Amino acid sequence: METAELKLQVKKQIIEFLNLISVKPEDIKDDEPLFGEGLGLDSIDSIELIVLLGREYGIDIKDPKEGRKVLTDINTMVAYIEQHRTK
Amino acid sequence: MGVISAIGNSVAENHQSLKDAVCGVSKAFDLFPTKYAGLLPFGQVPVSTEDLLQQLQVTAPGVTRTTLLALHALNEALADCGISPEDIKSSETALIGANTVGGMCLTDELYNDANNKTDGSDYLESYDCASVNLYLQKHFKITGVVNTINTACSSSANAIMYGAMLMKNGYAKRAIVGGTDCLAKFTINGFNALHILSTDNCTPFDEGRKGLNLGEGAAFLILEKEEDIKGRKVYAELTGYSNANDAYHPSSLSDEGDGPFLSMQGALNIANLSADKIDFINAHGTGTENNDAVESKAMMRLFDKPPAFASSKGNIGHTLGASGAIEAVYSILSLVHQEVYANLHFKNAIPSTGLTPVLAYKKMPVSHVMSNSFGFGGSCSSLIFSKV
Amino acid sequence: MLYIHKTFSISVQQNLLQANIELINEPVNKKLQAIEPAYEKIPPGILRRMGKSIRMGVGAALPLMSETDPVNGIIMGSANAGMEECVKFLNQIVQYEEGQLTPGNFVQSTGNVIAGQLGLITRNKGYNVTHVHAGLAFENAVLDAIMQLNTNPSNSYLLGGVDEISSFHYNIEALAGTYKKEEVSNKVLYEAGSPGYLVGEGAAMFVVSAEANNFIAKLTAIATIHSTDIELVQAQLKMFLQKNLEAGTAIDLFLSGENGDNRTLPFYTACETLLADDTAIVRYKHMTGDFPTASALGLWYACEFLQQQVPQHMFKKKTSKTSYRNILLYNNFKGLQHSFILVSKAW
Numbered sequence: 001m002e003t004a005e006l007k008l009q010v011k012k013q014i015i016e017f018l019n020l021i022s023v024k025p026e027d028i029k030d031d032e033p034l035f036g037e038g039l040g041l042d043s044i045d046s047i048e049l050i051v052l053l054g055r056e057y058g059i060d061i062k063d064p065k066e067g068r069k070v071l072t073d074i075n076t077m078v079a080y081i082e083q084h085r086t087k
Numbered sequence: 088m089g090v091i092s093a094i095g096n097s098v099a100e101n102h103q104s105l106k107d108a109v110c111g112v113s114k115a116f117d118l119f120p121t122k123y124a125g126l127l128p129f130g131q132v133p134v135s136t137e138d139l140l141q142q143l144q145v146t147a148p149g150v151t152r153t154t155l156l157a158l159h160a161l162n163e164a165l166a167d168c169g170i171s172p173e174d175i176k177s178s179e180t181a182l183i184g185a186n187t188v189g190g191m192c193l194t195d196e197l198y199n200d201a202n203n204k205t206d207g208s209d210y211l212e213s214y215d216c217a218s219v220n221l222y223l224q225k226h227f228k229i230t231g232v233v234n235t236i237n238t239a240c241s242s243s244a245n246a247i248m249y250g251a252m253l254m255k256n257g258y259a260k261r262a263i264v265g266g267t268d269c270l271a272k273f274t275i276n277g278f279n280a281l282h283i284l285s286t287d288n289c290t291p292f293d294e295g296r297k298g299l300n301l302g303e304g305a306a307f308l309i310l311e312k313e314e315d316i317k318g319r320k321v322y323a324e325l326t327g328y329s330n331a332n333d334a335y336h337p338s339s340l341s342d343e344g345d346g347p348f349l350s351m352q353g354a355l356n357i358a359n360l361s362a363d364k365i366d367f368i369n370a371h372g373t374g375t376e377n378n379d380a381v382e383s384k385a386m387m388r389l390f391d392k393p394p395a396f397a398s399s400k401g402n403i404g405h406t407l408g409a410s411g412a413i414e415a416v417y418s419i420l421s422l423v424h425q426e427v428y429a430n431l432h433f434k435n436a437i438p439s440t441g442l443t444p445v446l447a448y449k450k451m452p453v454s455h456v457m458s459n460s461f462g463f464g465g466s467c468s469s470l471i472f473s474k475v
Numbered sequence: 476m477l478y479i480h481k482t483f484s485i486s487v488q489q490n491l492l493q494a495n496i497e498l499i500n501e502p503v504n505k506k507l508q509a510i511e512p513a514y515e516k517i518p519p520g521i522l523r524r525m526g527k528s529i530r531m532g533v534g535a536a537l538p539l540m541s542e543t544d545p546v547n548g549i550i551m552g553s554a555n556a557g558m559e560e561c562v563k564f565l566n567q568i569v570q571y572e573e574g575q576l577t578p579g580n581f582v583q584s585t586g587n588v589i590a591g592q593l594g595l596i597t598r599n600k601g602y603n604v605t606h607v608h609a610g611l612a613f614e615n616a617v618l619d620a621i622m623q624l625n626t627n628p629s630n631s632y633l634l635g636g637v638d639e640i641s642s643f644h645y646n647i648e649a650l651a652g653t654y655k656k657e658e659v660s661n662k663v664l665y666e667a668g669s670p671g672y673l674v675g676e677g678a679a680m681f682v683v684s685a686e687a688n689n690f691i692a693k694l695t696a697i698a699t700i701h702s703t704d705i706e707l708v709q710a711q712l713k714m715f716l717q718k719n720l721e722a723g724t725a726i727d728l729f730l731s732g733e734n735g736d737n738r739t740l741p742f743y744t745a746c747e748t749l750l751a752d753d754t755a756i757v758r759y760k761h762m763t764g765d766f767p768t769a770s771a772l773g774l775w776y777a778c779e780f781l782q783q784q785v786p787q788h789m790f791k792k793k794t795s796k797t798s799y800r801n802i803l804l805y806n807n808f809k810g811l812q813h814s815f816i817l818v819s820k821a822w
């Protein structure tokens with residue numbers, strides 16, 4: 001899958017998984033922080049996104065600190081998925 | 088008083104285990120099949136549900152382990168207090184109980200009933216939290232105020248507080264107060280999904296703490312007014328109680344610990360005590376990164392020098408809706424016996440606080456004990472018990 | 476005693492005082508489901524995680540909670556708040572065989588989630604308690620508020636009751652025989668004569684204080700009892716009125732929790748026999764449906780009927796009076812949990 005295509009897919013998955021009412025994929029910028037500023041996600045969301053990576057891409061992140069680095073923004077998330085996906 | 092926990096089936100057994108620093112939390116687990124059996128440590132009450140049913144002579148269908156633990160503790164408390172069955176039935180006797188899992192310990196039955204996969208199990212009326220106290224109400228024919236409180240992990244501290252308020256406001260002469268919760272696949276998976284269960288024994292207030300251990304149990308206490316005691320045994324006086332909200336996050340505490348600070352301060356105000364009069368704090372001390380750091384900080388804000396403190400979660404695990412009531416019993420044991428018990432598995436102080444809990448059983452003068460309970464939804468409660 | 480200053484409700488009807496019975500909402504698939512407003516005051520980031528009972532509870536409370544005059548605490552009654560999230564999480568446990576689960580449902584499944592979220596959103600660090608005692612969850616919240624105000628007479632509190640028809644909880648109660656088995660229109664609910672009630676859902680919120688200024692209603696007394704004995708309940712009501720009804724005053728409106736369930740009807744008729752001839756009898760559960768904290772909507776109605784006309788279709792018995800000063804509410808949940816509440820207007 002092309003990176004751009006994967007990015008769009010991940011954005012759609014984030015919106016559905018976190019039930020982000022009224023957010024559209026194009027509202028999420030690739031380099032905008034997912035947590036705090038930007039999309040304004042919190043610590044519970046970060047755990048939910050780690051579960052998303054597990055269920056959708058077969059990626060198992062054990063250390064929450066590593067998870068937080070991976071989940072910085074869409075760019076970091078997609079780069080990590082491309083390198084580590086098992087499905 | 089009556090109590091059942093991983094370290095004993097009675098007040099006397101719990102007392103001895105506390106003195107002996109017994110750890111009732113281990114990876115031996117056989118209550119129900121779960122993926123985490125043998126992987127995570129639990130504070131299981133070492134009596135099977137079948138044995139509880141038999142011991143308590145419960146033959147009615149649909150009675151859950153949560154209710155059985157409560158009944159066990161309440162029977163002990165009533166026998167210990169020596170109040171007559173007539174007094175229990177009096178409209179001036181209130182029953183206030185707390186729990187958070189209700190009948191959800193029956194994960195599989197609930198799953199089938201809720202998803203219409205059966206014609207209905209025996210437990211249809213037993214899933215909600217109220218079912219425990221509705222059973223006890225019927226069993227003991229209670230006609231006074233009956234209530235169930237759920238403020239997550241601080242539930243039974245609030246049940247004790249509500250009972251005291253009913254008496255103060257003339258809605259009851261006597262209040263039976265307490266809490267119960269049993270281990271459930273539901274809570275095990277819930278806390279695990281939040282990554283706050285430790286794979287080893289919990290180490291409250293230790294620098295390297297890795298999370299909490301879940302436990303189960305129940306405790307009940309009987310509150311009476313001074314003028315109604317009529318020569319009966321008195322363990323302690325409930326002098327302070329307070330509830331405040333941290334208003335910060337659904338499942339963790341704020342860095343500054345406003346909620347814990349306000350609940351501790353509020354309890355001191357009600358008791359009309361200055362902070363330096365507290366000799367010992369039975370801390371919430373779950374062993375999570377967040378709780379212990381914040382609770383320590385709040386103690387340091389309120390006390391010039393925090394008094395002796397310890398968490399009993401290392402002995403029995405976190406018993407959720409029962410913890411406030413069980414720890415009330417433990418706090419009262421400290422007052423009655425003029426002693427404090429060890430905070431298990433502690434090695435090094437948290438660098439930013441430098442606080443070290445009580446590390447070994449010791450005799451010491453104890454006049455006032457504070458007991459803390461904090462829970463999801465920012466719910467923070469503190470109680471103060473005083474020597475009589 | 477406490478004074479009610481502000482009220483807000485969310486329920487099955489857009490207009491709970493709809494005078495034309497032909498225009499009231501009817502059950503769909505035997506459920507009277509609440510019509511939810513647009514929740515403009517709930518931050519979207521928080522709204523997205525909320526189940527229906529949490530949305531209704533928080534959504535009904537926020538319009539009453541002003542930033543300039545904050546309440547001192549939040550006291551909630553809800554038998555089953557968080558139940559829907561609870562079973563969703565349970566279904567995850569089964570579906571993923573206790574594997575990696577998302578904690579969102581779990582965090583939202585605790586019974587105190589509504590009061591907790593309200594504390595969080597309004598940054599309210601005061602007293603915060605949730606009563607979950609089934610059909611007396613709201614009544615215990617009322618009692619709690621009265622006691623808090625006795626101790627802190629200058630305070631004000633948000634007091635509320637809320638429950639939802641969660642699909643899972645519906646299945647459990649339906650199996651237990653709580654609801655009517657047959658399809659019944661709420662327009663003829665009281666003629667059904669069959670066991671079971673029509674399930675509803677909703678939220679009613681109140682700002683209460685000990686301050687006798689600018690109030691809608693004065694809640695003078697409340698009593699609760701658990702009993703399956705009709706005579707005992709009747710005796711309790713007699714005692715309640717003797718103790719709490721001021722000499723020289725009479726109940727001029729009996730707000731009955733009658734719900735079309737033939738198993739609880741005898742309790743209501745027994746209580747009616749204690750009323751004077753000129754006491755009007757009014758019913759509301761064809762408008763709201765029944766649920767553990769429906770009595771919170773009953774209290775909302777009592778506040779309204781001290782101020783305005785009662786729609787004709789709500790009368791079980793009419794009297795010559797057109798305005799009311801003393802209202803007695805009686806509610807019975809599942810033939811076991813009973814409550815009496817006395818509400819009056821200033822004069």
